[in-house]
Structures are given as C-alpha cells and as structure tokens.
Amino acid sequence: MSSSEIQLSINGIHKSFPSKAGPVEVLKGLTFDVHEQDFISIIGPSGCGKSTIFNIIAGLLEADDGSLIYRGEKTKSLRGRIGYMMQKDLLFPWKTVLDNVLLGLKVRGETGQYAIDTAREYLSTFGLSGFEKAYPQTLSGGMRQRVALIRTLLMDPDILLLDEPFSALDYQTRLYLESVLLDAVATFKKTVILVTHDIDEAVALSKRVVALSTRPTLVKNVHEIDIERTSPIDARAHKNFSEYFNLLCSELDIQTKKDALV
Amino acid sequence: MSSSKLKSTAWLESHSGKFFIQFISVVGFFAIWQIAAQMGLVSEFLIGTPLGIWKKFIASVLDYSIFIDTGYTLWEALLGFVIGTVVGTILGLALWYSKWAAQITEPFIVAINSVPKIALAPIILLWFGTGLGAKVVLVVSMTAIIALIAAHQASKDADKDLQSLLFSMGGTKHQIFFEAIVPSSMPAIVSNFRINVGFGLVGAVVGEFISSKAGLGHMIYNASSLYELNSVWVGLFTLMIVGFCLYHCIDALEKYLFPWRSDDGRTQIRM
Numbered sequence: 018m019s020s021s022e023i024q025l026s027i028n029g030i031h032k033s034f035p036s037k038a039g040p041v042e043v044l045k046g047l048t049f050d051v052h053e054q055d056f057i058s059i060i061g062p063s064g065c066g067k068s069t070i071f072n073i074i075a076g077l078l079e080a081d082d083g084s085l086i087y088r089g090e091k092t093k094s095l096r097g098r099i100g101y102m103m104q105k106d107l108l109f110p111w112k113t114v115l116d117n118v119l120l121g122l123k124v125r126g127e128t129g130q131y132a133i134d135t136a137r138e139y140l141s142t143f144g145l146s147g148f149e150k151a152y153p154q155t156l157s158g159g160m161r162q163r164v165a166l167i168r169t170l171l172m173d174p175d176i177l178l179l180d181e182p183f184s185a186l187d188y189q190t191r192l193y194l195e196s197v198l199l200d201a202v203a204t205f206k207k208t209v210i211l212v213t214h215d216i217d218e219a220v221a222l223s224k225r226v227v228a229l230s231t232r233p234t235l236v237k238n239v240h241e242i243d244i245e246r247t248s249p250i251d252a253r254a255h256k257n258f259s260e261y262f263n264l265l266c267s268e269l270d271i272q273t274k275k276d277a278l279v
Numbered sequence: 280m281s282s283s284k285l286k287s288t289a290w291l292e293s294h295s296g297k298f299f300i301q302f303i304s305v306v307g308f309f310a311i312w313q314i315a316a317q318m319g320l321v322s323e324f325l326i327g328t329p330l331g332i333w334k335k336f337i338a339s340v341l342d343y344s345i346f347i348d349t350g351y352t353l354w355e356a357l358l359g360f361v362i363g364t365v366v367g368t369i370l371g372l373a374l375w376y377s378k379w380a381a382q383i384t385e386p387f388i389v390a391i392n393s394v395p396k397i398a399l400a401p402i403i404l405l406w407f408g409t410g411l412g413a414k415v416v417l418v419v420s421m422t423a424i425i426a427l428i429a430a431h432q433a434s435k436d437a438d439k440d441l442q443s444l445l446f447s448m449g450g451t452k453h454q455i456f457f458e459a460i461v462p463s464s465m466p467a468i469v470s471n472f473r474i475n476v477g478f479g480l481v482g483a484v485v486g487e488f489i490s491s492k493a494g495l496g497h498m499i500y501n502a503s504s505l506y507e508l509n510s511v512w513v514g515l516f517t518l519m520i521v522g523f524c525l526y527h528c529i530d531a532l533e534k535y536l537f538p539w540r541s542d543d544g545r546t547q548i549r550m
Binding site: 072075076077096097098099101103105107109110111112120121123124125152153154172 | 454
C-alpha cells in the first residue's frame with residue numbers, strides 16, 4: 018500500500034470522567050496516527066476507553082487535553098465527516114429501510130431524487146433490494162447491520178469509526194459482513210478505525226493494530242499486519258495469521274492478568 | 280368420550296368460545312340482579328332493575344334525549360381532551376429544547392400537578408360560566424398537565440445512542456429534535472391518550488354535576504336527586520360505552536400511527 022500519508026493524528030489525548038471517588042483518568046495521553054486509506058484496529062482490555070476515543074473523534078465528548086490533527090490541520094472533532102457504526106445497529110425503528118439509509122444525507126440537506134437513486138443502488142448491491150419499505154424490526158440482525166453499513170457509506174465519510182459492529186452477530190453472519198466491509202472499503206477507498214475485543218477479527222481485517230494498555234490508557238504498541246488478503250477468510254488461512262494472533266494475544270493476556278488482580 | 284371432552288375445552292379456549300363464556304356471564308349477572316330485585320332481596324328503589332333500566336333507555340332513545348346528552352358530554356370531553364393534549368404535548372416536548380426553561384417551569388408543573396384538578400371546578404365555573412366553555416376548560420386543566428408530563432418524560436427517555444448518531448453525522452439540535460426526540464416520544468405520548476381520554480370524561484361529567492343544562496353528568500345528577508335509579512344507570516352505562524369506544528379509538532389510532540411497532544407475536548410468552 019503506497020498511501021501511507023497521515024490522515025489523522027491523535028495527539029496526546031487526555032480524558033477523565035467524574036465519579037463519586039474523584040475523577041477517573043481514562044485516557045492518559047493517547048497518541049497514534051491513522052494513514053490515508055488505513056484499516057486500523059484498536060484492541061485493548063475492556064474498560065480501557067476504546068469507545069471514549071471514538072466519542073472524542075466523533076465530537077460526542079471533548080478531550081481534556083491533546084489534539085486531533087486532520088490532514089495537517091488542528092481540529093476539535095471530525096463531527097459530520099465520520100461514519101459511526103456500533104454494536105447496536107442504531108436504525109430508527111419508525112423509519113423504513115430506505116429512510117434509514119438516507120438519514121445521513123437528509124441531515125446534510127441532500128434529499129433529492131439522486132440521493133434516493135443512489136440509496137436504491139447501494140441497497141441492491143448489498144442484497145437488500147425489495148426491503149426498501151420494510152421496517153428494521155422485521156429484518157434479521159445481519160441485514161440490519163448491512164443497512165447500518167449502507168447508511169454509513171452513503172454519507173461518504175472520510176473515516177469510518179466501527180465500534181465492535183459485528184460482535185452481536187453469529188459467526189457466519191459475521192464472516193460474511195466482514196468480507197462485505199472489506200470489499201466496500203476497497204471499492205470506496207475509505208479509511209477505517211475499528212474497535213474490537215476480538216483479536217481474530219483485528220488480524221483478519223486490519224493493516225495495522227493498535228494495542229492499548231489498561232486504564233489509564235496509553236498506546237502500548239502498534240503492529241503492522243503484513244498479510245496480503247482478498248477476503249477475511251483467506252486472511253485467516255494466511256501463514257502469518259497465527260503468528261500475529263499469538264503476538265496480540267500475549268500482549269492482551271498480560272493485561273488481562275493484571276486486570277484480574279485489581 | 281375423552282376426545283370429545285378435549286374438543287369442548289379446546290372450543291372454550293377459542294376466540295368464539297371465550298366470547299360465549301363472557302356473554303353468558305354478563306347475561307347471568309343481569310338475570311340474577313333482576314330476579315333478586317323481584318324477590319325483594321335487593322331494593323328496587325335504591326338499586327334499580329335491569330328491566331327498568333331498559334325501559335328508561337328505550338324512552339330516552341325515543342325522545343332523543345340520550346343522544347343529546349351523550350353528544351354534549353362527548354363534545355366537551357373530546358374538545359377539552361384534544362386542546363389539552365395538544366397544548367400539553369407541545370409544551371412537554373418543547374421543554375426538551377431548553378434545560379433552562381424546564382428548570383424554571385418545574386416547580387409550577389409540580390404544583391399544578393399536585394392539585395386535584397376537580398378542586399378547581401368551582402372557580403372555573405365562576406370564571407367561564409355554566410356553558411360549554413367551563414367544561415372544556417376543566418377538561419383542559421386535567422389533561423394538559425398529564426400530557427405535558429408524559430411528553431417531557433418521553434423526550435427524556437428517547438434513545439441517547441440515536442441522538443449521538445445524529446450528532447456525529449453533524450445534525451443540529453433542531454434535527455435531533457425532529458428526527459429522534461419527537462418520533463421516539465410519540466408512542467408513549469399516544470399511549471397516554473388512553474388515560475387522558477378517561478380524564479376528559481371525568482372533567483366533563485364533574486363540570487355537568489356542578490352546573491349544566493344537558494349532558495350525561497346532568498342526567499345522572501338530576502335522576503339521582505329524584506331517586507330515579509334506573510335513569511342513573513342508563514347514564515352510567517352510556518358513559519361506560521362511550522369510554523370503551525374512546526379507548527378502542529386510541530388503540531386503532533396507535534395501530535395506524537405506528538405500523539413499525541406491530542409485533543409479530545414472537546415476543547409473546549405463553550404462561
């Protein structure tokens with residue numbers, strides 16, 4: 018991959034949350050870079066503030082200290098320029114599939130026929146044509162997550178923030194959606210930051226993996242994952258896969274043992 | 280033999296079977312009432328009899344008085360309900376917009392809510408006279424505050440993640456309000472209509488008790504001061520039917536407004 022220019026720098030981010038026993042320091046100077054068209058996974062022990070990072074990037078939270086530098090410019094957040102996907106599909110139950118998919122564009126004021134046509138095209142690409150008028154409640158978990166993915170892609174965001182988007186799905190659906198995601202990212206040339214607790218998924222999908230420490234959180238290591246992949250399934254079959262897997266496991270294992278002592 | 284027995288219990292559990300049982304129990308209830316009154320076990324004078332009620336009912340149908348009275352009460356209740364609910368709901372949702380406004384109005388809301396609105400009836404009649412206006416105002420005073428509290432609570436309960444998503448998309452407060460807060464509050468707000476439509480009838484009837492020229496409350500009050508128990512029952516049963524119909528209208532409204540909520544039956548537990 019030639020494009021290793023830095024798209025987003027996360028620079029010394031600090032964040033504490035108030036609690037009854039005084040402020041709890043969650044992020045303690047978190048720093049890492051995201052390249053253009055990167056696929057970067059963030060792994061770390063539970064409660065290490067993975068979602069907090071996302072919320073800061075998305076503009077839902079303000080950092081106490083530190084900065085975000087986007088393509089050379091200091092910015093407060095990437096609000097409006099990112100696509101956010103969570104474990105919950107966050108589909109609006111009262112909106113049809115089509116209206117859900119169009120939500121991001123509607124927020125931006127793009128409601129013309131062109132938007133609708135594009136949405137229909139995406140729906141059919143992802144095997145959801147015929148479901149335009151269905152309500153999310155009537156769809157399966159995998160279909161709902163595909164709708165959420167289309168909604169995210171349609172907004173044409175600069176960066177996709179994926180917060181364990183597949184962890185509520187069964188393994189088969191998950192493998193399928195992983196490959197849908199990889200294809201989509203390659204086709205639309207998107208940058209992805211994926212938060213996951215699943216090392217297997219991180220190695221199978223990412224170009225780079227950021228391993229975080231326990232709270233207060235710092236970046237422990239950034240690993241380049243050197244696997245040529247065409248799909249997440251053959252990435253798992255790659256000869257280097259288990260090596261990376263074990264490497265990352267041992268990195269997290271130490272931390273989970275520490276956790277157990279607390 | 281045993282198979283036919285099984286068949287009969289199965290029929291009783293079916294839809295028409297259940298209806299049959301309910302029908303029989305209601306008819307039985309009235310039959311016992313009638314017989315008990317005729318045998319002198321209960322006082323016909325103080326309790327009335329089903330046959331007497333029926334005669335009064337037919338008479339009121341023939342002179343149209345039942346329709347006029349029902350129309351008055353229904354009109355007062357519905358007009359007050361609609362005004363009260365719309366005003367209350369809009370104010371309740373609007374409070375989401377401004378924490379500041381919500382804080383300022385909170386003591387007033389608590390205070391107004393703590394007063395049994397019926398207690399305001401005499402003042403309202405003083406201010407608005409004995410006509411339609413007073414009853415509508417009374418109903419509005421009862422329903423608006425309930426709608427306001429329901430709407431405000433529903434807006435606070437709206438899914439935070441959906442709001443966050445809209446915000447991260449660059450959505451404005453205005454967009455979050457109309458895309459997330461209002462639609463997600465609507466089911467709770469409409470569900471509350473059931474309670475409020477009932478309060479609409481309470482307000483209308485109480486208003487009529489105090490002072491009126493027509494209406495079911497008027498009819499019940501007059502009849503009971505004349506010890507016309509059968510007429511009182513006609514009024515009460517009519518109110519019952521009106522309340523029942525309104526309740527089911529809300530049900531139908533819910534189904535119409537929220538097609539996305541229609542569940543597929545999978546979520547029901549059989550106990």
